[in-house]
Amino acid sequence: MAEEIIxxxxxxxxxxxxxxxxxxxxxxxxxxxPTGQGLELSLVEAAYLLDRxxxxxxxASDDMELDFQAxxxxxxxxxxxFEFRYVVYKDLRERGxxxxxxxxxxxxxPRGGHPGKSPAEFYVLVISERTPLSLKEVLQPVRVAGQxxxxxxxxxxxxxxxxxxxxxxxxxxxxxxxxxxxGGVATLLEDRxxxxxxxxxxxxxxxxxxxxxxxGRLQLSLVESAYLLERELVRLSDRSGAPLNFDSFRNKxxxxxxxxxLKYQVYKDLRDRxxxxxxxxxxxxxxxxxxxxxxxxxxxxxxxxxxxIPQDYIFHLQAVSRAVRxxxxxxxxxxxxxxxxxxxxxxxxRLRP
Amino acid sequence: MAEEIIxxxxxxxxxxxxxxxxxxxxxxxxxxxPTGQGLELSLVEAAYLLDRxxxxxxxASDDMELDFQAxxxxxxxxxxxFEFRYVVYKDLRERGxxxxxxxxxxxxxPRGGHPGKSPAEFYVLVISERTPLSLKEVLQPVRVAGQxxxxxxxxxxxxxxxxxxxxxxxxxxxxxxxxxxxGGVATLLEDRxxxxxxxxxxxxxxxxxxxxxxxGRLQLSLVESAYLLERELVRLSDRSGAPLNFDSFRNKxxxxxxxxxLKYQVYKDLRDRxxxxxxxxxxxxxxxxxxxxxxxxxxxxxxxxxxxIPQDYIFHLQAVSRAVRxxxxxxxxxxxxxxxxxxxxxxxxRLRP
Numbered sequence: 001m002a003e004e005i006i007x008x009x010x011x012x013x014x015x016x017x018x019x020x021x022x023x024x025x026x027x028x029x030x031x032x033x034p035t036g037q038g039l040e041l042s043l044v045e046a047a048y049l050l051d052r053x054x055x056x057x058x059x060a061s062d063d064m065e066l067d068f069q070a071x072x073x074x075x076x077x078x079x080x081x082f083e084f085r086y087v088v089y090k091d092l093r094e095r096g097x098x099x100x101x102x103x104x105x106x107x108x109x110p111r112g113g114h115p116g117k118s119p120a121e122f123y124v125l126v127i128s129e130r131t132p133l134s135l136k137e138v139l140q141p142v143r144v145a146g147q148x149x150x151x152x153x154x155x156x157x158x159x160x161x162x163x164x165x166x167x168x169x170x171x172x173x174x175x176x177x178x179x180x181x182x183g184g185v186a187t188l189l190e191d192r193x194x195x196x197x198x199x200x201x202x203x204x205x206x207x208x209x210x211x212x213x214x215x216g217r218l219q220l221s222l223v224e225s226a227y228l229l230e231r232e233l234v235r236l237s238d239r240s241g242a243p244l245n246f247d248s249f250r251n252k253x254x255x256x257x258x259x260x261x262l263k264y265q266v267y268k269d270l271r272d273r274x275x276x277x278x279x280x281x282x283x284x285x286x287x288x289x290x291x292x293x294x295x296x297x298x299x300x301x302x303x304x305x306x307x308x309i310p311q312d313y314i315f316h317l318q319a320v321s322r323a324v325r326x327x328x329x330x331x332x333x334x335x336x337x338x339x340x341x342x343x344x345x346x347x348x349x350r351l352r353p
Numbered sequence: 354m355a356e357e358i359i360x361x362x363x364x365x366x367x368x369x370x371x372x373x374x375x376x377x378x379x380x381x382x383x384x385x386x387p388t389g390q391g392l393e394l395s396l397v398e399a400a401y402l403l404d405r406x407x408x409x410x411x412x413a414s415d416d417m418e419l420d421f422q423a424x425x426x427x428x429x430x431x432x433x434x435f436e437f438r439y440v441v442y443k444d445l446r447e448r449g450x451x452x453x454x455x456x457x458x459x460x461x462x463p464r465g466g467h468p469g470k471s472p473a474e475f476y477v478l479v480i481s482e483r484t485p486l487s488l489k490e491v492l493q494p495v496r497v498a499g500q501x502x503x504x505x506x507x508x509x510x511x512x513x514x515x516x517x518x519x520x521x522x523x524x525x526x527x528x529x530x531x532x533x534x535x536g537g538v539a540t541l542l543e544d545r546x547x548x549x550x551x552x553x554x555x556x557x558x559x560x561x562x563x564x565x566x567x568x569g570r571l572q573l574s575l576v577e578s579a580y581l582l583e584r585e586l587v588r589l590s591d592r593s594g595a596p597l598n599f600d601s602f603r604n605k606x607x608x609x610x611x612x613x614x615l616k617y618q619v620y621k622d623l624r625d626r627x628x629x630x631x632x633x634x635x636x637x638x639x640x641x642x643x644x645x646x647x648x649x650x651x652x653x654x655x656x657x658x659x660x661x662i663p664q665d666y667i668f669h670l671q672a673v674s675r676a677v678r679x680x681x682x683x684x685x686x687x688x689x690x691x692x693x694x695x696x697x698x699x700x701x702x703r704l705r706p
Contacts, residue, residue: 051568068568069540069549073592076542083542087567128544129634130610158634159574161545161565187422189429189436191481192514196422212514214440215404215421221512239426257483281482281511284675319672322637322679329682 005053008041010060010071013078015046017055025054030098030114042101043075043082044089081126088126088155091163095353099124104141108153108353122153127317129158135313135338138346142168153351156317164321165351171335173304173345175275175291180208182233186220188244191256193225194218195234204228209276209293221279222253222260223267230268259308262339266308269343280305283326285334306335306345313338324348358406361394363413363424366431368399370408378407383451383467395454396428396435397442434479441479441508444516448706452477457494461506461706475506475520480670482511488666488691491699495521506704509670517674518704524688526657526698528628528644533561535586539573541597544609546578547571548587557581562629562646574632575606575613576620583621612661615692619661622696633658636679638687659688659698666691677701 006024008017017025017032021039025031031049032039041049049055050068057066066074076082085105092099098109100120107120123145127133138154145152146169154166184200186193194217195201201218204210210228211218220228228234229246236244244252253260263286270277276290289304305327313336327334328350336346359377361370370378370385374392378384384402385392394402402408403421410419419427429435438458445452451462453473460473476498480486491507498505499522507519537553539546547570548554554571557563563581564571573581581587582599589597597605606613616639623630629643642657658680666689680687681703689699 069547072547073540073542077592080543083545087572090567130544158632159545159576160632160634161567161572162632162635164635187426189426190433191483192436192512194422194425214443214514219440219514223512239430279511279513279515281513281671282515282517282674283678284671318634318637321635322675325636326675326679326682329679 006055007058008046008055009058009063010046010066010074012060013043013075015041015043015055015057017041021055025049030100030109033100043071043079044085044101047071047075047086048090048093081128083161084126084128084157087157087161088124088163092124092155092353097353103144105155107150120150123148123150124153124155126155126157129156129317131317133315133317135309135311135315135336135346138168138315142170142346146170153353154348156321165353166320166324166348167351168346168348171333171345171347173270173275173289173335174273175270175289177208177274177276177290177292179231180204180210180228180233185235185237186225188225188236188238188249188252192222193220193236195220200234204233206295209278209290209299222257223264223277226250226253226264227268227271262308262310265339266306266337266343269337270306277306278302280307283330283332285323285327288332289335301331303332304335305332306337308337311338311340320348324350359408360411361399361408362411362416363399363419363427365413366396366428368394368396368408368410370394374408378402383453383462386453396424396432397438397454400424400428400439401443401446434481436514437479437481437510440510440514441477441516445477445706450706456497458508460503473503476501476503477506477508479508479510482509482670482674484670486668486670488662488664488668488689488699491521491668495523495699499523506706507701509674518706519673519677519701520704521699521701524686524698524700526623526628526642526688527626528623528642530561530627530629530643530645532584533557533563533581533586538588538590539578541578541589541591541602541605545575546573546589548573553587557586559648562631562643562652575610576617576630579603579606579617580621580624615661615663618692619659619690619696622690623659630659631655633660636683636685638676638680641685642688654684656685657688658685659690661690664691664693673701677703 006017006021008015017039019038031045032041050057057071059066098114100107105126106124108122110121125141142152152168156164184195184197186195196217198216210224211220229236267277276293277287280286280288283305285305285307287306288302289306290302324334334348337343359370359374361368370392372391384398385394410424412419451467453460457478459477461475463474478494495505505521509517537548537550539548549570551569563577564573582589620630629646630640633639633641636658638658638660640659641655642659643655677687687701690696
């Protein structure tokens with residue numbers, strides 16, 4: 001039996017189909033929502049089915065049949081972001097997923113799953129590459145999804161309508177590095193700290209992977225120095241030999257590095273969680289993070305790139321794309337750290353649905 | 354014969370050595386500048402040689418011998434950026450290069466080369482990761498180096514004193530893609546353009562690699578649409594069917610995309626140079642660029658990532674590091690495009706000296 005073209009009528013931002021649609025479209029593909037009298041399609045679903053000649057759509061006013069171009073232009077006027085949702089819906093359907101409209105944009109069922117058989121696996125948020133996205137706008141659906149035991153999928157549509165899929169999720173961070181032993185006196189030079197004592201330099205570098213050895217000495221970064229100072233593991237002085245306590249050092253560090261407080265808060269939290277934290281400069285992030293560094297003969301691969309962001313951070317999706325792609329190219333996870341009372345962590349990773 | 358420790362005296366920001374230094378230090382390693390009476394070392398050279406016990410340095414006032422820590426602290430007070438220059442000098446020397454102080458910071462001779470034998474290969478600019486760097490500050494030494502037939506090396510020192518080396522150079526861009534044939538009417542929807550005509554869609558996509566096919570239609574980006582419109586290769590209308598000329602379309606595009614003018618100027622210049630230009634969103638840059646796309650059966654590898662920047666752009670070195678690393682991880686060259694009357698191109702690539 002050839003597939004029958006089912007006729008529907010545009011009504012507001014829905015297309016209403018008669019009872020025949022139930023066996024043809026709902027039972028075979030889970031398009032639309034059953035209403036009792038028939039089936040209700042969203043505009044995205046209607047445009048998709050019209051393009052595949054599964055339905056025809058009549059205009060609300062004069063019962064004229066709308067072609068794809070006409071329905072697309074009407075839908076694009078009625079719904080902000082229609083074009084983005086359409087390309088994402090089409091892409092996921094063509095990959096064989098059952099997709100239903102939902103919050104924030106779609107629900108996607110696991111491969112082989114459908115309504116009534118299995119719960120949805122993903123909530124999908126569709127975003128244009130151009131739209132700046134605040135941290136809050138990501139966290140809200142991440143948390144809703146988490147509460148419903150779903151994953152949050154970000155579907156980012158670029159200017160050429162190509163889609164990149166990400167998963168965003170809250171992450172707990174923990175390592176296995178024990179605390180370093182105290183000892184040594186260091187000097188704050190122009191914008192970094194040198195630990196002069198050779199045996200202390202060796203110890204901090206070998207047990208904790210602090211600093212960079214330069215000759216027999218150890219150059220420490222500002223966050224490393226602040227941490228060792230706050231933990232009372234080193235003593236510090238300025239170039240004239242005057243001792244610096246944690247508060248006076250922090251004041252100087254703030255002058256040198258604009259976002260010192262944010263970076264240090266994250267550095268401290270990660271070190272306190274027994275992770276080994278080093279600069280991520282070569283990877284364009286604040287930190288690269290190891291779960292454990294045993295000895296310097298075999299420094300392991302670092303697991304994470306961590307970038308510290310403020311609570312009111314606005315993601316520019318081009319930069320997110322770059323950060324995640326780079327992290328994956330060096331087999332690391334990309335994690336954004338933000339203060340919310342304590343420090344919290346958001347992982348964004350590429351999905352290949 | 355054991356190496357003799359040669360004694361020198363701190364004088365301002367130089368260390369002065371007697372005539373014995375000529376055979377010991379200049380002829381074997383090209384340290385310092387011959388003065389007639391002896392040899393003059395920069396502070397960086399003096400600290401390096403002191404650390405290797407090749408010289409001892411007496412203070413200017415009381416002829417007391419300075420240990421490494423004392424000389425380092427004095428030098429760091431006398432010269433801004435001393436610590437950065439020291440780690441870069443030490444690194445290059447330990448790799449076996451002959452390095453001399455010069456403009457902007459050092460001159461480096463090619464492997465096996467030295468003063469009097471061969472010209473220097475690189476001028477070196479030493480920069481801290483933390484220092485924002487304006488486009489102008491890069492272009493000036495790039496051009497000086499170019500005029501002297503040298504290359505410009507950027508040595509970027511991160512907060513842990515690890516160094517990343519880059520070469521920056523002006524680049525000319527050219528491709529081999531012929532011009533597309535005219536035809537078709539397109540509509541501006543919310544923030545992108547759809548070309549409805551199937552045969553025109555096919556033609557533009559196959560000859561020029563324009564747009565993204567969605568069904569039989571072609572979605573065009575704003576810059577693609579503007580280019581095809583300005584070249585009179587398509588006609589364009591808004592959702593109501595009213596025709597849009599280039600100026601009115603450009604005004605709308607500016608509302609949708611903040612940096613549209615800059616992006617379009619670069620896009621147009623690249624297309625006019627017979628290159629094929631597509632979005633670089635997945636790589637975190639404005640464009641990915643192909644020299645030629647023959648047919649769609651075998652879309653080649655794109656050679657360049659191009660990012661459009663204004664003339665007063667400030668580079669943040671962490672972002673440069675990320676962009677260049679990402680470009681290289683996908684075997685592309687990272688090119689920054691900026692308007693200076695016409696559009697000009699600056700390539701930044703990683704060096705592994």
